[in-house]
Amino acid sequence: MNVTSPREITCLLAESGLSPLKKFGQNFLCDENVVQKIADGATLFPQDFVLEIGTGLGALTRALSARAKKVVSIEIDRGLLALHERTLHGLSNVTVLEGDILKFDLKALCGAQFGGAPFHVCGNLPYYITSKILLHILESGAPVRSITAMVQKEVAQRLSARPGDTDYGALTASCLYFGKPETLFTVSRNCFYPAPDVDSAIIRMELHPISGVPREDYTAVVRAAFSMRRKTIFNNLKPLAKGRAKSILESCKIDPNARAQELSPAQFCDIAKSIFQNL
Numbered sequence: 286m287n288v289t290s291p292r293e294i295t296c297l298l299a300e301s302g303l304s305p306l307k308k309f310g311q312n313f314l315c316d317e318n319v320v321q322k323i324a325d326g327a328t329l330f331p332q333d334f335v336l337e338i339g340t341g342l343g344a345l346t347r348a349l350s351a352r353a354k355k356v357v358s359i360e361i362d363r364g365l366l367a368l369h370e371r372t373l374h375g376l377s378n379v380t381v382l383e384g385d386i387l388k389f390d391l392k393a394l395c396g397a398q399f400g401g402a403p404f405h406v407c408g409n410l411p412y413y414i415t416s417k418i419l420l421h422i423l424e425s426g427a428p429v430r431s432i433t434a435m436v437q438k439e440v441a442q443r444l445s446a447r448p449g450d451t452d453y454g455a456l457t458a459s460c461l462y463f464g465k466p467e468t469l470f471t472v473s474r475n476c477f478y479p480a481p482d483v484d485s486a487i488i489r490m491e492l493h494p495i496s497g498v499p500r501e502d503y504t505a506v507v508r509a510a511f512s513m514r515r516k517t518i519f520n521n522l523k524p525l526a527k528g529r530a531k532s533i534l535e536s537c538k539i540d541p542n543a544r545a546q547e548l549s550p551a552q553f554c555d556i557a558k559s560i561f562q563n564l
């Protein structure tokens with residue numbers, strides 16, 4: 286069956302007594318060109334392992350399965366899983382797991398499904414938890430090589446922002462520890478069934494974590510720095526630096542009156558080293 290045809294999607298769901306669930310962010314992609322463009326954008330090779338987030342009816346799953354060695358796809362909605370016998374029929378390199386992506390231990394999943402080998406993440410993400418999903422993947426400690434994901438256009442703008450841009454915030458700074466997210470292309474709301482209220486964009490990032498600073502230390506500094514966006518870096522760092530905020534900023538040559546949104550990932554690293562490694 287054609288899982289990118291709105292008519293076929295409606296019939297399939299209706300036959301099973303289902304309808305798209307807003308609470309799970311179910312907007313199914315119904316433009317085959319866009320599906321193929323996302324899968325191409327993921328830049329997969331035949332030996333690659335892929336973790337897909339949010340199987341839905343399997344539109345993207347099928348395209349990923351044609352390009353990779355194995356695709357493990359996670360779907361929270363048990364109702365949809367019952368339809369995969371029809372929509373993913375005959376795809377021997379696809380395994381669908383039921384559950385909430387945020388509850389999966391991705392290191393354990395990688396061991397069990399990919400023999401511990403590095404893998405790619407791909408997905409048309411549910412918008413109600415996009416940031417949580419991205420941070421869950423990035424902070425999982427699993428050997429993730431890249432992330433290619435459909436997100437709300439404004440989230441893509443935030444992720445592609447750089448220090449000094451209005452959209453630069455804690456999410457961007459946290460992601461920049463692992464790599465530089467780029468926007469590949471935008472997608473109109475009309476390419477979905479049902480159409481969401483916003484347009485979307487595909488972001489991609491290759492993961493090359495910064496070495497020399499543990500992820501936890503970097504994240505603690507970013508969270509503290511952005512805790513009150515209008516406050517100076519000095520005031521925001523005070524609770525974490527415990528009386529050493531001034532000397533730490535001096536040693537890192539950072540103006541204590543600067544705001545977090547003006548600082549680069551390298552500067553957050555310097556602060557983390559100074560606080561946690563006394564360098």
Ligand code: SAM
Pocket residue numbers: 309310311312313314315338339340341342343344345346359360361362365384385386387408409410411412414
């Ligand atoms: N991949 C399909 C497509 O492109 O048409 C569906 C994309 S739809 C935007 C998001 C999918 O993620 C839905 O199928 C939804 O049920 C699923 N989902 C929502 N929350 C989830 C969660 N916490 N864990 C796993 N899947 C989730």
